[in-house]
Structure formats: C-alpha cells, structure tokens
Amino acid sequence: MSLILIVDDEPGVLQTFGDWLESDGYEVASAGSAEEAMAWFRQTNRIPDAALLDIKLPGANGFELADWLSKDFDFNDVIFLTAFFWEDETRQELVARRRPYFEKPLKFTREVLPFLRRYISEGQA
C-alpha cells in the first residue's frame, strides 16, 4: 500500500484529504506544520511515496520543508498545495521549482486523485 504524507495547517483540509486518499486505497500520514513533518520523518524512519505540502504553514513554509526533506532525507517527491497562487512570489517560486502543484480549493475527483494514481504508478515523476 502506497504511503502519502499530507502537511497542512487546516485540520478540515487534512481530514477531508485524508478521507479521500484512504478511500482511494492509500495509507495516509498527516502533519500540521513543517516541524511536525520533520519529526514524523525522523521518528518513523519511513519514506512516503509522495508528500503533499501546503505552502503557507505556521513556522517554516512548504518550500523550506521541501528543501529540508531533500537535504536531510534525500526525499524529493513533493507536491505543493496552495491558496496563494495569485501571489506573484508564490507563483514564481512554484514555477521555478518545477514540481507539481494544486491550487486550492482542490478538485479531488477531477484532478488530484487521477494525478496521484498516475504519479505513484509511474514510480514518481
């Protein structure tokens, strides 16, 4: 069973997203902040098949978390979530990182789930 980590500071989003992924057959781990996610990586010693990272987080943001994961765990399968795509800085950073991203509100059945299935089955993009 594929493992997906979701990092978002909105409990509602974490819950809904988690429900969707679990119903689609994934094992789900969740964290409310970048620091919590780092702790999860260290404590469980597991590497997820993909990590969905919200960009605006309390403390370190999603971009910084992606950098830490890459540096400390050589983990690069991150997919960004954002409610701030309209902001120039956020949009430019997303484009520069050349990583997949989804704009909130998420369209689960039409966009997110089909993409994840393809992403994981193809052995990461």
Next chain:
Amino acid sequence: MNRQTLRDGWAFFVLVTLLAAMVLAGSYLWLRVDLKNEALNEHRRRVNNQLNLWQEQLYDAKWDSVADTSDDVKHLDSYDESRLMADTMTWYVYPDGHSIIEGAAVVGLDGQPRPGKQAAVLNDAGEPLGPADLARLKKDKPWLDNPWLDSYGFVIQAFQDDPQRESLVSPLIQAPGRLVFVTAAPWRDGEGALKGAVVQQQAIGQLFTDVIKPGTQGVSFWLMDAKGTLGAATDPLAEASAKAFSASGALPQAMAEGLRAAQEGKFGAGGGLVQGLGQGTAQLYWRTMEDSFIVAVVENTAGLGAQGQRTLNRFGAIALISLVLLAAAGGAYTLLYLRRENRMLEKAALTRYTGTVSHRVRNSLSVIRGVNEMLQHKLPGDQGPLSSGLVNAEIAIEDIEDTVRELERLSQGQVDLVYDGQVGKASMYRLHPDKKQGGQD
C-alpha cells in the same frame, strides 16, 4: 490615518519650510551687507566726485581773479585806471548786473581804493546799470554801489612783508551784511618798490549761491577759510560739523596738507573723518582749495546706504511673501500627500485582508468540495434530487471560487472595480476590462 505617517508628513513639511526660510534669510543677510556696501561705495564715489568739482571751481575762481588782477597791473601805466577796472568787471557781470565780483580797484599804499575803483553797477557791455536794475539789485545787496571795506591795508601790508609775493587771497572778512574775500596782485615800480595793489572783492555767499549750491541738493555742505571762519553751511548738521572740525584742531592740519598739495601743483588736499556730533555719528569728507578754503560734505552714518537698505527691504518683503507662498504650497502638498498616503495605507490593508480572506475561503472550499465530491462519488445509482443538489452545490462552490479570484486580482491591482449601477446577477460592480492584465479566470 497612521499617527506616525501624519507626524512624518508634517515634520517633512516643517523641515523643508525651515530650510527654505534659512536659504532666504541667508540671502537676505548676505545682500544686506553687499547692497549696503555697494550703495555706500557708490554714494562715496559721488560725494568725492562732487567735492573734486567744487575744489576745482574754487581754484578756478581764485586763479581767474588773480590772473585778472595781475594783468591789470601790467596795464595800469598805459590805460585809464577807471576804464581798466570797468573793462575787467565786464568779464564778471551778467547783462542784468548780477556778479560774483563785488568790485575791482587799485589800492594805494594808504590802504584806500583809488578813485578809479569800479563796483558791480554796470552790465556786461560796460554800461552803467539803469535805475530799475540798480534798485532791484540793491534790495538784496544794499552795499552794491559801495562795497568797499574800510581799509585794504592788510593787502598792502602782505605785499610789503613779502616783496616776492605775486598774489594774495585773503581770508573771509566780515563786511556789512556778508562775508567777503579779496584777491590781489602787487603793483610795483621798475625797482620793485610797492606802489599799491590791484584788488578784486568777492562775496563768498554769492560765490556759494552761484557756483556751489546747485550741487548741494540733498547733502549737508560747509565752506570755511583757513582761519576757521565759516563761509557757508547748508543746514544745522553742516554747521555743527564745521564748528566741530574747527574746534578739533584739524583745520590747520588740513590747510598744511593743502599747501603741500598746492606746491605739488594740485588743487589742494582731501580727506575724511568720522565726527561725533549732537545729531549722532557723522561721516565727513573734505577738500581744501590750496591752503585758502576748505569745503566739506557731512552726513549721518545712519542715512548711509539708504538706497541699498530700501532695495534690501523690498527684497525682504518679496522673500517673506515667497516663503509664505512656499509654505502654503508645501502645506497643501503635504495635505494631499497625507490623504494619498492614507488611501495607499487603506489599500495596502485591504490587500492584506483580501489575501487572508482568500486563504481562508479557499481552504474552506477545499473541505466543502471534498465532502461534496465524496458524497457524489459514494452515492449509489441515481438518487434524484440529492444528486442534482450536490451538482448545484458544486456550481455554487465554483461561483464562490470565481468571486475569490476576482478579489485576488483586485488586491493585486490587476483590475479596477467600476460601479455601473447594474442590478443583476451578482453585483452592482464590474471589473474594468481595460485593466485586465492576465491573472487567472
């Protein structure tokens, strides 16, 4: 409005106004010195030029008279004495009998004018004045037909004392109703023995009125002889100055300088000094005519540079008006700036708030859509109204999503909001199409 912004705005205004005031004040002070000095220097140049002119006129008056008396001496033995004196006088009189020279005469060793003496009672043609002219002139000069001093012994005495002496200019002498001075040339025989002298007598008051006075408009002028007798003073300040000059002992020194200058072929000496008078501190400028007379102009130092001061006052008024206008313009600009700053602050706050709203709504929509999609996905078969209700909910979510995007584009300044009074679908406002610069639809 932000209190700090308000304070900064007005502080900047006050600073700029103060700087402008300092520049204007500095210019004013600089011009004050410059203009006053310039006006003062210009004034001094004019006074000095005028004094030089008066000095030369006195010199000419003396030497014309001396030259004529010397010339008369040469012709005494070959011409009729009275005719000679009359001919000489015609050079000095005007057609109406007006004359600076009161009379010309040959003086005997007894000091008395000889019968050939000629008073200024003829016209420039040498003809005797008519009774009307004579009566008119005698109104002001009752001595006209008898101007002679009691004795000219001092003339004879001077030429006897100095056998080499070729001319004489007397000091001022009090005659009835006026001060006069006498120029004379010695009349000697072939052996050099003194036989008498040819004299011309001039009224200093008349000389002043005819020659000097026209140039004294607006200045305080005085004239004095070498003995300190005041010949003319235009006003109380001039009179006080002359007396102070004489009393200070400066007169003999000035005359000594005048004598030295004359020996060097100059008209006389010149100088200036500051006097403390009852009327205040005064600046005195003086010139001697050789060592015979001294003329001077005196003025209160408070009045010096008055023209420059007037110009300065005008500049000060203009500077003050400019400063007031500048301050008014600065004040108006500051008010506008602060109002604009206030609007910008409001806009910035609105932008931040819109971003926060957008973030919250997008997250909430994620949850609602997730639930909605879950219900649709899990609903077995056709559930009729529930199924269509879930579709409508999805449409509503997309509508909210579009509204959020509009807010985001507005907050980014990508579009303007235009009120068009439309009462329609969702809003009475619409986005101004001309400002669309991309963004997301």
